[in-house]
Amino acid sequence: MIFKTLFTLSFGLGLVLGSSLPGRAKSLKAEPGPHDLVFDRLAPSWDEALPLGNAFVGSLIWQRDSVLRMSLDRIDLWDLRPTDSLSGDRFSFDWVYRQWKNGTYDAVQRKFDAPYDRLPAPSKIPGATLEFDIGRLGPVRSARLILSGALAEVEWENGASMQSFVSAVEPIGWFEFSGVSADMLPRLIPPRYQSTGEIAGADPVSGQDLRRLGYEQGQVDHQRRSDGGTITYHQPGYGDFSYDVAIEYRVSKGRLSGVWSVTSSLVPEKAHELAAAAITRSMNRDYKEHRQWWRQYWDQSSISLPDKVLERQYDNEMYKFGCVTRRHSPIIPLQGVWTADNGLLPPWKGDVHHDLNTELSYWPCYTGNRLDEGFGYLQTLWNQRETNREYTRRYFGCDGINVPGVATITGEPMGGWIQYAMSQTVSAWLGHHFYLHWKYSADPDFLREMGYPYLKEAATFLEQITVRNGQGERTLRISSSPEIYDNSPQAWFPTITNYDLALLKSAFKEAAEMAAALELDAEADHWKRLEDELPAFDLDSTGALTFARGHPYDQSHRHFSNAMALHPLSLLDVTQGPEQARIVRATIDRIDRYGSGWWVGYSFCWLGNLKARALDGEGAAAALRDFADCFCLPNTFHANGQQNGTGKSNFTYRPFTLEGNFAFAAGIQEMLLQSHTGTVRIFPAIPASWHDVSFRQLRAQGAFLISATRERGKVTAVRIDPTRGGTIRLADPFPTDAAPRIAGAESVSRLDGVWVIATRKGRPVRMTL
Numbered sequence: 001m002i003f004k005t006l007f008t009l010s011f012g013l014g015l016v017l018g019s020s021l022p023g024r025a026k027s028l029k030a031e032p033g034p035h036d037l038v039f040d041r042l043a044p045s046w047d048e049a050l051p052l053g054n055a056f057v058g059s060l061i062w063q064r065d066s067v068l069r070m071s072l073d074r075i076d077l078w079d080l081r082p083t084d085s086l087s088g089d090r091f092s093f094d095w096v097y098r099q100w101k102n103g104t105y106d107a108v109q110r111k112f113d114a115p116y117d118r119l120p121a122p123s124k125i126p127g128a129t130l131e132f133d134i135g136r137l138g139p140v141r142s143a144r145l146i147l148s149g150a151l152a153e154v155e156w157e158n159g160a161s162m163q164s165f166v167s168a169v170e171p172i173g174w175f176e177f178s179g180v181s182a183d184m185l186p187r188l189i190p191p192r193y194q195s196t197g198e199i200a201g202a203d204p205v206s207g208q209d210l211r212r213l214g215y216e217q218g219q220v221d222h223q224r225r226s227d228g229g230t231i232t233y234h235q236p237g238y239g240d241f242s243y244d245v246a247i248e249y250r251v252s253k254g255r256l257s258g259v260w261s262v263t264s265s266l267v268p269e270k271a272h273e274l275a276a277a278a279i280t281r282s283m284n285r286d287y288k289e290h291r292q293w294w295r296q297y298w299d300q301s302s303i304s305l306p307d308k309v310l311e312r313q314y315d316n317e318m319y320k321f322g323c324v325t326r327r328h329s330p331i332i333p334l335q336g337v338w339t340a341d342n343g344l345l346p347p348w349k350g351d352v353h354h355d356l357n358t359e360l361s362y363w364p365c366y367t368g369n370r371l372d373e374g375f376g377y378l379q380t381l382w383n384q385r386e387t388n389r390e391y392t393r394r395y396f397g398c399d400g401i402n403v404p405g406v407a408t409i410t411g412e413p414m415g416g417w418i419q420y421a422m423s424q425t426v427s428a429w430l431g432h433h434f435y436l437h438w439k440y441s442a443d444p445d446f447l448r449e450m451g452y453p454y455l456k457e458a459a460t461f462l463e464q465i466t467v468r469n470g471q472g473e474r475t476l477r478i479s480s481s482p483e484i485y486d487n488s489p490q491a492w493f494p495t496i497t498n499y500d501l502a503l504l505k506s507a508f509k510e511a512a513e514m515a516a517a518l519e520l521d522a523e524a525d526h527w528k529r530l531e532d533e534l535p536a537f538d539l540d541s542t543g544a545l546t547f548a549r550g551h552p553y554d555q556s557h558r559h560f561s562n563a564m565a566l567h568p569l570s571l572l573d574v575t576q577g578p579e580q581a582r583i584v585r586a587t588i589d590r591i592d593r594y595g596s597g598w599w600v601g602y603s604f605c606w607l608g609n610l611k612a613r614a615l616d617g618e619g620a621a622a623a624l625r626d627f628a629d630c631f632c633l634p635n636t637f638h639a640n641g642q643q644n645g646t647g648k649s650n651f652t653y654r655p656f657t658l659e660g661n662f663a664f665a666a667g668i669q670e671m672l673l674q675s676h677t678g679t680v681r682i683f684p685a686i687p688a689s690w691h692d693v694s695f696r697q698l699r700a701q702g703a704f705l706i707s708a709t710r711e712r713g714k715v716t717a718v719r720i721d722p723t724r725g726g727t728i729r730l731a732d733p734f735p736t737d738a739a740p741r742i743a744g745a746e747s748v749s750r751l752d753g754v755w756v757i758a759t760r761k762g763r764p765v766r767m768t769l
Contacts (some may be wrong), residue, residue, distance in 0.1 A: 003214065006539065007721060008502050012730040013097045015165070016352065027163065027176060027178075027283065027284060027346075028149070028151060028165070028176075028283070028284070028287050029149075029161050029306065029521060030146045030148050030149025030151045030183075030291070031146075031147050031148055031149075031313075032144065032146055032148075033146065033276070034308075034312070035147060035311065035315040035316060036144055036145055036147055037145040037147075037313040037634075037635055037636070038140070038142065038143075038144045038145075038410040039142070039143045039144075039318070039634070040140070040142060041063070041140050041143060042061070042062055042063035042068060042140055042143050042289070043061075043062040043063065043143070043634070043635065044062065044064070045062065045104075046060050046062055046064060046069075046340060046341040046342060047633055047635075047637055047639070047654065048062065048634050048637070049061050049062035049071065049635060050062070050143060050144075050145040050635065050637050051145070051164040051320065051323060051338055051635065051637075052150060052152060052164065052173065053166050053226075053323035053324055053337040053338065054146075054166050054167060054168050054169070054170075054171070054323065054326070054335075054337075054479070055075065055323070055324055055325050055326040055329035055330075055337065055376070056074065056075050056076075056171045056326075056329060057072070057073065057074050057075070057166060057171045057172070057173065057261070057262050057337060058072075058073045058074075058075075058172050058323065058324075058336065058337025058338050059071065059072055059073070059164065059166050060239070060247045060255070060341060061143075061152050061154070061164060061337055063134070063140075064425050066133060066134060067131040067133055067135075068131070068132045068134045068154070068162070068404070069129050069130070069131055069189075069341070070129065070130040070131075070132075070164065070173070070175065070260075071127075071129050071338075072127040072128050072129060072130060072173070072245060072260060072262055072754070073126060073127045073262070073337050073338060073339045073747055074127055074171070074243065074262040074263070074264060074337070075329065075330050075333070075336075075337050075574070076264050076266050076267070076330065076409060076411050077100070077124065077126070077127055077243050077262070077264055077339070078122065078123070078125065078408060078410075079120075079121040079122055079123050079125055079213055079237055079238045079241070079620050080121075080122050080238065080239075080241065080408055080409075080410060080412070081120065081121045081122055081238045081239065082122075082412075083115055083116075083122065083413075083414065083415055084115075085112060085415060086413050086414075086415055088111075088112060088593050091394060091395055092394075092395060092397070093395055093396050093397070093422075093424075094397065096108050096112075097320045097477055097478060100159060100478060100489060101494050103489075105478055107353040108418070109487065112415045112416070112418045112419070112421070112422075113194075113415070113416060113417060113446070113487050115415055116204065116406075116414060116415040116416040116421075117203060117204055117311070117378065118203040119208075120208045120212040120236065120345060120349075121213060121349075121413070122343070122349070122350065122351075122408050123189070123208075123213075123345050123346075123349035123350060123351070124333060124334075124335070124339055124346055124349060124409070125210070125213070125237070125345070125532055126191050126210075126340065126341060126346075127191075127243065127245060127262045127339070127341070128188055128189065128190050128191065128235075129188070129189040129190075129263070129341060130175075130186050130187070130188060130189075130247065130260060131187045131188075131189050132162075132177070132184060132187075132256075133184060133185055133187075134156075134184075136181070136184075137156040137158055137160045137180070138156055138158045138642045139156065139157045140155070140156055140157070140500035141155045141156060141157045142154070143155075143157050143638050145635075146646045147295050147316065147319045148294065148298065148322070148368060149165070149290075149294055150165055150166070150290070150294050150319070150322070151163060151164075151165050151512070152164045152165065152169065153209065156179075158179070160177065160178065160179035160180055160229075161177070161178045161179060161362055161635065162175065162176065162178075163175070163176050163294075164176070164261065165287065165290055166323075167278075167289070167290050167320075168289070168290045168293035168297075169289050169293055170274065170278070171261055171262065171263065171269065171274065172259050172260065172261045172274055172278050172286070172288070173259065174257075174258070174259050174278070174283050174322070175256075175257065175262075175284060176256070176258075176260055176283060177255065177256040177257070177260075177336075177523055177542050178255050178256065179254055179256060180253075180254060180255070180256055180518060182251055182254075182680070184256055185249070185251070185256070186231065186247055186249055186256075186258060187228070187231075188220050188231045188247060190217070190218050190220060190233055190235065190245075190247060191210050191235075191343070192210060192211065192217075192343055193210055193211060193213060193215040193216070193217050193218070193235070194211065194215070194216070195211065199211050199212060202304055204343065204347070204348050204479040205347055205348060205653070205655055206344070206653075206655070207340060207344030207345045207346060207347055208344060209294055209343070209344060209345075210343060210344060210345060210550055213233070213237075213238070213267070213486070215236060215238075216236050216568040218233055218234050218235030218236065219233070219234060220233045221233070221361045225738050226251065227250055227251060228248070228249045228250035228251050228258075229232075229248075229249055230246070230247065230248055230249075230272070230275075230276075231245075231246070231247040231249075232244065232245070232246045232247075232271070233245040233246075233602070234563065238431040240265065241264070241265050242262075242264070242265045243262065243263065243265065244262070244263050244270070244271040244272070244548070245260065245261070245262050246260065246261050246270075246271035246275040247259070247270055247275060247709045248272075248275040248276050248279040248521050250279065250568055250636055257279075257283055259275045259278040259279045259283070259286075260275060261274040261275045261278070266510075270716070274459070277373055282672055283602035283666075287551070290373045293534040294322070294443055296474035297322045297370075297373075297450070299371035299696040300368075300369045300697060300700070301368055301369040301370075301372060301696060301698050301705075302692070302695065302696045302697070303672060303696075303698075304670065304693065304694045304695070304697045305668075305690070305693055306429055306689070306690050306691070306692055306693060307621065307625070307690070309625060309628055309629070310621065310624055310625060310628065310668060311476075313624075313636060313664060313667045314626075314634070314664070314665055315346075315469055316372075316636040316661075317364070317636070317661045317662060317664055317665035318364065318368065318665055319714035320336075320636075320661055320662075321365070321368075321370065321373065321662060321665065321725060322370075322373065323336070323337065323362060323691065324336035324337055324658065325362075325365075325373045325374070325376050325377070326372075326373060326376055326378055327373065327518075328373045328375075328376060328379060329376040330376065330380050330409055331352055331377055331380045331381070331409070331708055331730055332351060332358060332361045332362070332377070332658060333350050333351060333352050333353075333356055333409065333459060334346065334347065334351060334554025334658065334659075335350050335656055335657060336348070336355055336658050338637075338656070340656070343693075347439065347655035347656065347657065348655070348657075349414070349527060350634065351406055351407065351408065351414055351616075352406070352407040352408065352409060352411075352477075353405070353406055353659075354403055354404070354405045354406070354407065354746045355405040355406070355420040355421070355423060355426070355482045355483070355658040356482060356559060356591075356602070356659065357657065357658075358377065358430075358659075359429055359430070359432075359433065359568070359659075360432060360602060360605075360606070360659040360660075360662060360663040360666075361658055361659045361662045361663075362374050362377050362463060362662070362667035363568065363609075363662060363663055363665070363666030364662050364666045364669060365377075365442075366437075366440045366699065367666070367669040367670070367672075367673055367675075367698050367699055367700070368665065368666075368669055368699070368704075369697055369698060369699040371437060371440060371441055371699070372670075373743050374437065374501070375432075375437070375499040377433060378434055378437060378450065378454075380411075380432060381403070381430055381434075381454070381712040381733065382412070383533060384403075384411035385401060385454075385457070386400050386412055386578045387410065387411040387412065388404075388427075389401055389403065389457075391403075391404060391411075391413055392408075392461055395422060396424070396461070396464075396465060397414075398461050398464040398465055399438065399460055399461065399464060399762050400457045400458065400459070400460030400461030400462070400463075400464060401427050401454075401457040401458055401460075401461055402424065402426055402427045402458070402465075403426045403427050403430055403463050404422055404426070404428070405419065405420045405421045405422060405423045405426045406420070406421035416487075417486065417487035417491070418482075418487075419480035419487065419491045419492060420480065420482045420483060421480075423480060423500075424462075424465050424476060424479075424500065425462070425499075425500045425503040425504065425507075426459035427457075427461060427462075428458055428462060428503035428506060428507035429503055430458070431454055431455045431458040431459075431507055431510070431511075432503075432506055432507075432510065432568070434450065434451045434454045434455055434568065434757075435451065435455060435510040435513075435514065436535070437451065438451040438514065438702065439701040439702075440699055440700075440701055442701075442702055442703035442723075442724045442726070443703075444517075447514060447517060447518065448518060451514060452511070452514040452515060452517075452518060452520075453663050455507065455510055455511045455514055455525070456511060456515075458507055458511075459507050459508055459511040459527055461506065461529070462504055462507055462508070463530055466504070468492055469474070469535075471532075471535075473533060473534065473535040474504075474530065474533040474534050474535075475495070475496045475534075475535065476496050476500055478492040478493065478494060478495045478498070478546040479492070479494075479495065479496045479498065479499075479500045479501075479548065480492055480497060481497040481498070481499040481547045481548065481559075481561040481562065482491065482499065482559045482561045483557075483558070483559050484497075484547050484551075484557065484559075484560075484561065493537075493547070493548040493551065495548050495549045495550075495562070495564075496535065496548065497548040497567065498537050498538055498545050498546060498547065498548065498564070499547075499561040499562060499563045501534060501535065501537060501565075502536075502537070502564040502565040502569050502571060503564065503569070504534055505531055505534055505565070505569075505571055506571060508527045508531035508534070509531050509571075511527040512524045512525075512531065513525075515527060520554055522688040524540070529640040536564060537583075539583065539586075540552040540553070540590075542586045542589070542590065543583055543586040544583070544586035544587040544589065544590040545562045545563060545565065545583065545586075545587045546562060546564075546679070546715050547561070547562045552590075553587070553590040553591065553594065554594065555594060555598070555677070556594045556596060556597040556598040556599065557594075557598055557599075558594050558598060558599050558600045558602070558603045558651075558768075559603075560591060560603070560606055560607070560610065561585050563588075563591070563610060564585070565672045565693065566584050566588075566610055566613055566614075567606075567609050567610050567613045567670075568609070569661050570613075570676040570677070572584055573613065574613070574614050574615055575677055575681075576613075576677065581658075581716075582720065584613070584614050585604070585614060588607075588610055588611065588614055588616075588619075591607065591610070594598045596626075596648055597649065597650050598649070598650055598651070599630070599648075599649050599651075600640040600649065600651055600660070601627055601630075601631030601638045601639065601640055601641075602638065602640075602657075602659050602660035602663050603649075604623045604624065604626045604627040604630075604631065604660075605623070605624065605627050605660050605663035605666075605667050605712050606663055607619075607622075607623040607664075608620045608623040608627070608667030608668075608670075608671075609663065609666060609667045609670050611623060611669060612671045612674075612685040613674070613685075614685075615684055615685050615687040616685060617671060617686040617688070617690070618688075620667060620670070620671050620685050621671070621686075621687050624664055624667050624668065626648055627660065627664055628664070629644070629646075630642045630643060630646050630648045630649075631643065631645055631648075631649075631660065633656075636661065637656045637661070638656065638657060638658065638659070638660035638661045639653075639654035639655070639656055640653060640654065640655050640656075640657060640660070641653040641654055650686045669698060670684075670685065671683075671684070671685045671686050672686070672693070672695050672698060672708075673695065673698045673700060673706055673708075675700035675701040675702070675704075677700065678701070678729060679731050680700045680701075680704070680706065680729065680731065680732070681730045681731045681733075681754045682706065682708045682715065682718060682727060682728045682730070682733040683708065683710055683715065683733060684731075686710075688713075690710070691709065691710070691711070691713040692711055692712065693710045694707075694708060694709040694710065695707065695708060697721070700728070701736065702720070702724075702725075702726055702728060703724040704721065704722055704723070704759075705720070705721035705722075706718065706719070706720055706721075707721075707722060708733070711746060714734075714735050714738075714769075715733040715734050715735075716768065716769050717766070717767065717768045717769070718730075718733065718740075718767040718768075719761065719764055719765070719766050719767075720757070720764065720765040720766075720767075721764050722760065722761055722762070722763070722764075722765070723758035723762075724761055725759055725760050725761035726758075726759060727756060727757065727758050727759070728756075728757050728759060729754050729755070729756055729757075730754065730755040730757060731753060731754055731755075732753050732754065732755055733751070734767075734769060735769075738769050740767040740768055740769055741766075741767070741768050741769075742757070742765065742766070742767050743765070743766045744763050744764050744765040745757045745758060745759060745765045746758035746759060746760055755767075
């Protein structure tokens with residue numbers, strides 16, 4: 001009975017795809033779940049819309065005035081014009097260092113910072129919008145996003161309905177209206193690139209006017225037939241870039257059905273050909289493949305929590321994660337496939353931020369058992385190596401590889417606050433994700449062919465950019481800590497920051513471990529020697545990590561850059577002896593003491609991860625609950641600023657970005673399963689009040705899939721699925737007065753509260769009371 005309870009865990013989303021919906025004449029079926037987005041109206045703004053996507057194209061469904069809008073987007077719609085300031089003999093870290101040292105840093109700000117604020121491009125750009133006049137349909141009864149099948153449904157009180165999905169496997173989207181008149185036809189509304197009227201100035205956060213790009217306005221062509229029609233739109237961009245939107249639709253017996261696609265000149269696909277082929281196949285046929293993909297996605301792992309606010313938010317975050325990344329998709333930019341539909345460029349130009357945003361966005365792919373979805377991150381970085389090597393040679397004058405902290409979709413630097421936009425340690429944090437993929441997959445081919453080669457190039461650069469100080473320690477000439485002191489000269493520290501130091505330690509340590517695993521002993525020794533040459537972390541009088549020597553954590557700040565060694569880099573941990581435990585707790589105490597006045601949403605999620613690592617379940621749950629309650633819009637989009645007047649933050653704006661959403665999901669995972677120390681811990685950081693909680697197929701390092709159930713306050717069952725075999729160390733999660741029954745292990749021993757279990761590939765190990 002316990003086995004049945006454990007291994008048929010509640011999926012949380014009610015995933016029984018394909019069952020009928022009583023009383024509904026719908027052509028597509030997906031079982032509604034408890035955490036679907038359900039509203040009694042269509043959203044009145046784009047950032048509260050029902051989101052659909054597949055990592056390449058996306059759609060937002062909302063209402064403006066009397067029309068239903070589908071905001072259409074594609075990941076590679078970019079203005080990639082070069083930035084003149086990022087060239088010339090002053091495009092040099094040595095030049096920057098001299099200006100800082102000579103007190104003429106304003107020259108650096110004029111060259112690198114000002115153009116990012118002043119110029120509209122390079123930037124992500126929007127696609128177009130489909131509009132449907134729904135004024136005659138009357139009031140909306142419900143608008144729902146069914147997470148299980150990634151299906152949007154709208155019902156009107158007069159009996160009309162609409163369904164829409166973005167195919168999980170092709171760059172197309174579908175829609176179907178039922179119970180509508182034959183004259184309700186789609187209209188394609190292009191972005192306004194040309195029009196009369198004054199073009200007001202704007203900053204990169206609120207978004208600049210699209211007209212500043214200077215494009216020739218694209219043309220819409222609508223060809224109607226008795227049974228439907230075709231709409232095409234061609235938009236020239238900068239240089240030889242262009243993109244196309246195409247819609248094919250059919251009208252018959254009160255139904256309007258159609259398919260849309262967006263393609264760019266960067267790919268060989270043609271939008272009108274994709275749309276025409278799709279509508280020939282039929283909506284139902286495409287939905288079967290779409291539904292199968294989402295069924296497999298949701299089956300990879302699931303959780304069940306007693307706190308339904310956190311459970312609902314988690315399921316919505318993992319839904320969005322499935323919408324914005326695939327094994328071979330580009331890196332997730334700030335807004336993924338949901339560029340703002342407000343006549344402006346997206347916040348921060350929708351760029352690729354590597355000083356925190358992309359890194360946090362991929363946190364949930366590891367323990368969440370979505371390594372395939374996370375692989376697109378690594379594949380993109382791998383494919384951009386030559387672009388990044390060239391940047392590294394030009395700007396830093398070094399071999400190896402570094403990556404711009406603010407980049408285009410193709411990996412070119414965009415400028416901005418260069419302490420972070422062109423930081424010296426970006427590739428170390430990105431390289432950490434190559435390390436994590438290896439640790440969680442235990443894939444020797446990945447280690448040999450991609451993982452270690454990338455870390456080796458990053459470490460080669462870091463060796464060359466570092467210097468010796470007066471004590472013989474390896475350090476940096478000047479250092480930074482995002483985003484302390486913004487972009488002022490003070491933001492460059494004359495002594496190494498704990499942020500840069502943690503990344504250096506991590507890169508050399510991980511390179512040494514990976515080289516040793518490949519039996520490259522001389523290289524492993526070399527990286528280990530470089531790690532040993534680095535100084536110790538700087539601590540304040542309380543034992544907490546500082547920003548840098550003489551700069552304690554004495555201000556509320558959104559970026560916990562001083563705490564990188566705790567999480568995500570796992571260099572310090574409460575389980576690794578009393579000295580490390582004191583540093584961890586003192587550092588988090590300082591963060592708590594100065595409060596959240598200048599935090600944004602992702603700060604609360606990062607704090608949730610930090611508190612989970614400190615084994616503080618109540619603190620982790622409270623931080624994540626603050627995020628869900630105060631920093632998300634009704635559709636769960638992270639809006640950066642607090643939205644409900646609670647005073648949690650002085651930031652009350654609402655630029656949408658995704659990293660907070662995905663860091664939240666990772667925080668929940670950290671509460672349920674940890675394996676970063678080499679010992680797996682089940683339910684390491686849950687509140688004492690969580691008597692009944694379970695998870696299914698979360699992933700631990702070593703490529704072990706773990707499922708576990710806690711009932712009435714006690715762990716009753718654990719299942720270990722070894723995808724590659726090997727030995728797992730498991731901190732005993734069972735009550736101290738109980739000995740579990742263990743089946744399926746090759747051998748078992750227990751020492752100091754840790755089970756050491758030898759496993760065979762593909763043979764589950766079951767531990768039950």
